[in-house]
Amino acid sequence: MFSIGEFASIGRVSVRMLRHYDEIGLLVPARVDPHTGYRYYSGGQFAVLGQILAYKELGLRLEEVTRVVCGDVDGDALHELLVRRRAELARQLDLDAARLRRLEAHLRLLRGESRMSIITTELKGLPSLHVARATATAAGFGSANISPVIGPLFDRLHRDLVRAGVRPDPLALASYEASASGDGADVLVEAAFPVPDDVSDGDGFAVVDLPAVELAVTTIHSGPMSTIDDSWRELLASIEEHGYEPAGVCRELYLVSKPEPQESWVTELQQPVSARTR
Amino acid sequence: MFSIGEFASIGRVSVRMLRHYDEIGLLVPARVDPHTGYRYYSGGQFAVLGQILAYKELGLRLEEVTRVVCGDVDGDALHELLVRRRAELARQLDLDAARLRRLEAHLRLLRGESRMSIITTELKGLPSLHVARATATAAGFGSANISPVIGPLFDRLHRDLVRAGVRPDPLALASYEASASGDGADVLVEAAFPVPDDVSDGDGFAVVDLPAVELAVTTIHSGPMSTIDDSWRELLASIEEHGYEPAGVCRELYLVSKPEPQESWVTELQQPVSARTR
DNA sequence: TTGCTCCTCACGTCACGTGAGGTGGC
DNA sequence: TTGCTCCTCACGTCACGTGAGGTGGC
Numbered sequence: 001m002f003s004i005g006e007f008a009s010i011g012r013v014s015v016r017m018l019r020h021y022d023e024i025g026l027l028v029p030a031r032v033d034p035h036t037g038y039r040y041y042s043g044g045q046f047a048v049l050g051q052i053l054a055y056k057e058l059g060l061r062l063e064e065v066t067r068v069v070c071g072d073v074d075g076d077a078l079h080e081l082l083v084r085r086r087a088e089l090a091r092q093l094d095l096d097a098a099r100l101r102r103l104e105a106h107l108r109l110l111r112g113e114s115r116m117s118i119i120t121t122e123l124k125g126l127p128s129l130h131v132a133r134a135t136a137t138a139a140g141f142g143s144a145n146i147s148p149v150i151g152p153l154f155d156r157l158h159r160d161l162v163r164a165g166v167r168p169d170p171l172a173l174a175s176y177e178a179s180a181s182g183d184g185a186d187v188l189v190e191a192a193f194p195v196p197d198d199v200s201d202g203d204g205f206a207v208v209d210l211p212a213v214e215l216a217v218t219t220i221h222s223g224p225m226s227t228i229d230d231s232w233r234e235l236l237a238s239i240e241e242h243g244y245e246p247a248g249v250c251r252e253l254y255l256v257s258k259p260e261p262q263e264s265w266v267t268e269l270q271q272p273v274s275a276r277t278r
Numbered sequence: 279m280f281s282i283g284e285f286a287s288i289g290r291v292s293v294r295m296l297r298h299y300d301e302i303g304l305l306v307p308a309r310v311d312p313h314t315g316y317r318y319y320s321g322g323q324f325a326v327l328g329q330i331l332a333y334k335e336l337g338l339r340l341e342e343v344t345r346v347v348c349g350d351v352d353g354d355a356l357h358e359l360l361v362r363r364r365a366e367l368a369r370q371l372d373l374d375a376a377r378l379r380r381l382e383a384h385l386r387l388l389r390g391e392s393r394m395s396i397i398t399t400e401l402k403g404l405p406s407l408h409v410a411r412a413t414a415t416a417a418g419f420g421s422a423n424i425s426p427v428i429g430p431l432f433d434r435l436h437r438d439l440v441r442a443g444v445r446p447d448p449l450a451l452a453s454y455e456a457s458a459s460g461d462g463a464d465v466l467v468e469a470a471f472p473v474p475d476d477v478s479d480g481d482g483f484a485v486v487d488l489p490a491v492e493l494a495v496t497t498i499h500s501g502p503m504s505t506i507d508d509s510w511r512e513l514l515a516s517i518e519e520h521g522y523e524p525a526g527v528c529r530e531l532y533l534v535s536k537p538e539p540q541e542s543w544v545t546e547l548q549q550p551v552s553a554r555t556r
Numbered sequence: 557t558t559g560c561t562c563c564t565c566a567c568g569t570c571a572c573g574t575g576a577g578g579t580g581g582c
Numbered sequence: 583t584t585g586c587t588c589c590t591c592a593c594g595t596c597a598c599g600t601g602a603g604g605t606g607g608c
Contacts, residue, residue, distance in 0.1 A: 005562080037563055039562085093374050093375060102335075103360060110360070123335070283586095292572080292573080293588090340570080567599105569598095578588105580589095581586095
């Protein structure tokens with residue numbers, strides 16, 4: 001028989017741990033003095049402690065360890081438990097490896113130039129959206145080409161929606177894509193407003209579901225459209241630096257826009273990406 | 279101005295998160311209605327939210343994120359924070375990779391034969407010990423060779439200690455090493471008892487500090503010495519299977535022994551190891 | 557009598573999720 | 583009046599660490 005202090009020191013665990021394991025029924029002392037409440041452990045319990053620590057080290061939760069050690073799971077169930085844990089661990093490893101790569105990319109950027117804005121880039125999924133959409137064509141990328149097209153396009157779309165009795169969302173969405181049809185430089189411009197589910201095509205607009213995007217790099221641009229090209233350039237540089245590549249049509253989500261002056265506009269730039277395969 | 283619900287849904291976070299961030303001073307709403315307590319966020323706060331999520335994703339704690347986002351840390355301090363975080367992450371990755379390897383080795387063993395005892399093997403460090411020691415030589419490894427030597431050796435050592443006025447620990451330690459001097463098969467056998475720090479060499483024993491071991495694989499053997507060879511074989515197989523190799527003298531720590539009958543003895547087998555370099 | 561070991565609460569950790577119970581504007 | 587959104591507590595999570603305050607045997 002070992003007192004809790006002896007058992008803990010030989011077993012290289014803390015006394016508190018043993019008390020905790022007693023409390024949750026994972027490792028109950030072989031004998032508890034009914035008068036003093038002192039816990040006494042048998043030599044054979046070192047083997048049980050060893051099992052517990054081994055399973056715990058593999059990352060099982062104590063409740064799972066309890067079931068395994070008490071023999072409540074047979075070989076197959078144990079196998080399944082460990083296979084599940086392996087999958088979890090593998091996923092965790094992948095995520096952490098990606099995190100580490102991003103962290104290192106970030107440190108490289110910190111040591112280099114533009115230190116402030118780049119940090120705000122984020123990696124996330126984008127939900128699908130039910131929108132009313134209108135399209136036009138611009139002569140190229142860049143706000144100089146886009147602005148004269150997208151502004152009137154939004155105004156017209158908004159007017160058409162109101163005329164059709166639709167109350168559009170205050171959010172607005174624009175997307176840009178190199179045109180496949182026209183000559184090389186043309187850009188297909190789309191303006192869209194999220195609308196309720198029951199709205200369908202109308203005069204001057206089509207209603208579509210924009211599909212969700214699994215992975216996109218995004219950043220927030222605060223201020224007028226005249227400086228948004230800089231934000232786009234930073235976003236694309238960040239994508240490059242972090243080991244991704246653009247995979248889909250880029251979008252601008254206007255979080256704060258029309259009634260306000262352009263100085264207080266807030267826009268989220270969204271670029272779908274995939275991991276770079278090289 | 280955005281209500282908390284709008285801000286949460288556009289920012290793709292939960293309302294509860296925003297309330298929490300308000301509570302800890304990480305992201306305080308631009309305006310709080312003094313009458314209703316309603317929180318309102320400005321468009322500009324999307325950029326702050328983006329920063330927060332980006333740093334959080336790298337694994338910083340919210341308290342650290344708060345300091346960074348509030349501008350309480352300059353570029354150098356931020357750099358240091360991220361470097362520290364990188365070290366943590368790298369360590370975590372190493373540990374998890376090792377865990378995954380052990381998990382897979384364990385699954386291989388589960389699919390194979392001996393399923394029960396092998397699981398109890400554990401990887402841990404061993405502390406240094408202050409012991410009184412006596413030595414002898416056996417004709418080879420295996421309990422058939424060792425038992426006739428180690429038994430009397432312990433008895434004699436115990437007697438010599440008592441005679442010298444030392445009250446030895448109930449624990450006993452044995453170690454075995456192929457002898458460098460005699461002919462090839464000889465084994466150097468050491469018996470030792472932990473003793474108080476102030477004890478020094480005496481008649482029939484030497485007092486030494488056994489050094490700590492950084493990494494060892496251990497297992498618990500319950501029962502008589504006649505079956506301990508099986509446990510050693512399993513332990514060595516497990517070492518092999520898990521990608522380690524023996525690196526040092528193996529030891530047996532007798533947790534329960536002498537006054538009891540051998541059937542209830544409990545022994546920890548300890549084999550120092552290092553990662554296999556192949 | 558002084559240490560030593562043991563005991564039982566009970567709070568704190570970290571970043572929220574999840575009700576419970578209630579209120580104000582359309 | 584019925585929904586809807588918002589509010590403020592407050593408990594639960596996971597595996598213990600860390601006191602606080604007290605007791606029994608050498």
